Amino acid sequence: MKTKxxxxxxxxxxxxxxxFFQNSVHGRLLSISKPHPDNAAAFARWLVSQSSWxxxxxxxxxxxxxxxxxxxxxxxxxxxxxxxxxxxxxxTLDPTASNALKDQRSSFTVSEYPIGTCGKTDPENPTCxxxxxxxxxxxxxxxxxxxxFAQTALFTKHPEMKDWPMDHNFQFFKLxxxxxxxxxxxxxxxxxxVDQYLHTKMNKLSxx
Amino acid sequence: MKTKxxxxxxxxxxxxxxxFFQNSVHGRLLSISKPHPDNAAAFARWLVSQSSWxxxxxxxxxxxxxxxxxxxxxxxxxxxxxxxxxxxxxxTLDPTASNALKDQRSSFTVSEYPIGTCGKTDPENPTCxxxxxxxxxxxxxxxxxxxxFAQTALFTKHPEMKDWPMDHNFQFFKLxxxxxxxxxxxxxxxxxxVDQYLHTKMNKLSxx
Numbered sequence: 376m377k378t379k380x381x382x383x384x385x386x387x388x389x390x391x392x393x394x395f396f397q398n399s400v401h402g403r404l405l406s407i408s409k410p411h412p413d414n415a416a417a418f419a420r421w422l423v424s425q426s427s428w429x430x431x432x433x434x435x436x437x438x439x440x441x442x443x444x445x446x447x448x449x450x451x452x453x454x455x456x457x458x459x460x461x462x463x464x465x466x467t468l469d470p471t472a473s474n475a476l477k478d479q480r481s482s483f484t485v486s487e488y489p490i491g492t493c494g495k496t497d498p499e500n501p502t503c504x505x506x507x508x509x510x511x512x513x514x515x516x517x518x519x520x521x522x523x524f525a526q527t528a529l530f531t532k533h534p535e536m537k538d539w540p541m542d543h544n545f546q547f548f549k550l551x552x553x554x555x556x557x558x559x560x561x562x563x564x565x566x567x568x569v570d571q572y573l574h575t576k577m578n579k580l581s582x583x
Numbered sequence: 584m585k586t587k588x589x590x591x592x593x594x595x596x597x598x599x600x601x602x603f604f605q606n607s608v609h610g611r612l613l614s615i616s617k618p619h620p621d622n623a624a625a626f627a628r629w630l631v632s633q634s635s636w637x638x639x640x641x642x643x644x645x646x647x648x649x650x651x652x653x654x655x656x657x658x659x660x661x662x663x664x665x666x667x668x669x670x671x672x673x674x675t676l677d678p679t680a681s682n683a684l685k686d687q688r689s690s691f692t693v694s695e696y697p698i699g700t701c702g703k704t705d706p707e708n709p710t711c712x713x714x715x716x717x718x719x720x721x722x723x724x725x726x727x728x729x730x731x732f733a734q735t736a737l738f739t740k741h742p743e744m745k746d747w748p749m750d751h752n753f754q755f756f757k758l759x760x761x762x763x764x765x766x767x768x769x770x771x772x773x774x775x776x777v778d779q780y781l782h783t784k785m786n787k788l789s790x791x
Contacts, residue, residue: 428706430638430692432650438717438762442640442650444692445764446713448706464707468771470764484638484652489697497743498636498656499672505654509646535705554646556653556678563676 407455409492412504415565416575419557422487422506424457427532429485431463431550433474433512445471448536449483450528459573461508461550462515462525464536466543471512475548481512483550487559504559508552515547522547615663617700620712623773624783627765630695630714632665635740637693639671639758641682641720653679656744657691658736667781669716669758670723670733672744674751679720683756689720691758695767712767716760723755730755 407425410417428448435443447465451457461483465472475481484507487493493503515522525547530537539545555567615633618625636656643651655673659665669691673680683689692715695701701711723730733755738745747753763775 428694428696430640430652430694432638432640432652432690434648434650435717438690439688440642441688441717442642442652442690443717443764444638444640444650444652444690444715446692446694446696446706480647480649482646482650482652484654486636486638486654488636488654497741498654499741500743507652509643509649509651533705533707535708556651 412502412560412565415557415559415567416571418504418559418565419506419555419567419572420457420459420575422485422490422504422557422559423451423459423461423508424455425490426485428489429461429483431471431512432482432484433471434478434480435470435474436477437470443470443474444484445469447471448529448533450525450532452524452528453531460552462528463512463548463550464525464529464533464539464545465548466545468543472514472546472548475512476514479511479513481550482507482509484508501558501561504557507556508550508554509556510553511551512548513551515549517546521549525549620710620768620773623765623767623775624779626712626767626773627714627763627775627780628665628667628783630693630698630712630765630767631659631667631669631716632663633698634693636697637669637691639679639720640690640692641679642686642688643678643682644685645678651678651682652692653677655679656737656741658733658740660732660736661739668760670736671720671756671758672733672737672741672747672753673756674753676751680722680754680756683720684722687719687721689758690715690717692716709766709769712765714763714765716758716763718761719759721757721759723757725754729757733757 410421412418430444431447432442432444435441447463449461449463451459451461467473487504488498496503515525552569555572557565618629620626638652639655640650640652643649655671657669657671659667659669675681695712696706704711723733760777763780765773
């Protein structure tokens, strides 16, 4: 009886661990359920709002006009209250910001894989979603209301940003979205306009 | 005494879970220790060989010449025996492969973040490594030895690829690397030539 009790505790704690790690991403618990893949706009907004980083792509004049991807953190708003537009905190010490100041053409790519909701599916499998927002990477006027929104959005999701070195001259940028490419199931990219994406209402109770 | 025993079992199983999840990436155990950041070539090779996916960038003529990033799986060789050159399994149903057949200029970006070795560090913090390999995205001749190498490398790391639909005409591509941008600590990108990167010997016992 005593052995069984000990075994029950062991099982209980294993289950606890399993549930905790299944639903967390580096310590962050998902708080909005994944929308159904057919609801392209809500799914795209979920993918962007639940992600904390992606690859920001610019044209590199230093590398013969090659596309240059760079890992960056981002935020589209307060947690669980994203607006769909990705904001960034960049320094021209890094090629991405200096590329964008010469040529605004850009895209931003996010994978569902690091969120932890793809299960054992391969990252390139169409059921593990991916989104690429293409548009113009724009510097935000430091004294604008939008800069204030970007700061709150970014520093809330990425608390260490507020302590990044002043002399690196970090500035706020945003991607002005012109085209959306998203695959979140079989059958090719989902038709989705920028207007549909930006104006969908997120349903916090949507269930996959 | 009995309560203490049960508590010990509970603690033991928590420790087990913690150690297991700290060192695993979606069920994959890391088998090569992370090199010291000063050893740029070994670090870059470790980052590429331990990763399973990244963002592959091409120039999109359909989107006004914008850089177009796309989430893809890749492999640079058998597990723990990578050669540094990323191979891909792509279909021209997807924009990336068709872009590359028109304009080979490309880059491939990988973050250390999903490997799980950045701890609580922000994905944009320079101590959470990132690498961008820039070069030419090339289709591999289907009947070559290199295609055979690419197939073994990819299908070993991504077992589901061998069952992907025949009628999608997946083909093997590789990135012919011309430039390397890597940040893996404070102080800006690490100086690293393609020759140093490709010809470094991986030390399986290197310790961070």
